[in-house]
Amino acid sequence: MFLALANPVRRRLLRLLADGPRTAGDLANQFELSRPAIAEHLQVLRRVALVRDVPQGRQRHYHLNAEPLAQVGEWLHPFERFWRERLRSFADVAEEERS
Amino acid sequence: MFLALANPVRRRLLRLLADGPRTAGDLANQFELSRPAIAEHLQVLRRVALVRDVPQGRQRHYHLNAEPLAQVGEWLHPFERFWRERLRSFADVAEEERS
């Protein structure tokens, strides 16, 4: 999961798919990389269920399945208070200065 | 950043530090790994500013600096709607079934 997100190409793939489904070749054309490289990245994303593929004729439409990302959100949650607290205290200071 | 979180040992280090500062040796004792291994993980976390170290005598106290994690939250944000929508529609279905 975190490992799948550790690669910038895969993160960009996910962002692209957030705008709607795309074919494998279409996705590959968005990068400087070779088509096999993208195919392998898509395989990684498929393994952690972040994308699903729907064969359609000789093409293959990939679409996002963002739900597993919720796990990341859950992991992140206990830490949120740290930067939110910091933001709140910053706001408080601003508040104080205004009065 | 994402790369730093890609390792389970480093994620566990961060969770440990969320409860308060600890010395390097103390942290190392929480793992089956050798002390040098932990020292290197801490170096990675230091490089992305997720931890800070405060030398104190011959020990070194590490403490969490969670702010860079906000970047992860920001990256995640555009995807949140996907699973939140799904959760809402699930709730709607439950609501419907009850009536």
Added chain:
DNA sequence: TTGACATGTCGGGAGTCTCCGACGTATTTT
């Protein structure tokens, strides 16, 4: 000052990641 202690860093081995060209497979077109 000498010895013990807490820690960082180096060298190197085993495994993994990332990438590519080449090849195999299924589907559509001619």
Added chain:
DNA sequence: AAAATACGTCGGAGACTCCCGACATGTCAA
């Protein structure tokens, strides 16, 4: 049926990750 298209996967090269034992550095205690 044959050629073209859209893919996936394989073999292998190069870089990187993770780990450890050994060593270096700095600090406190006797």
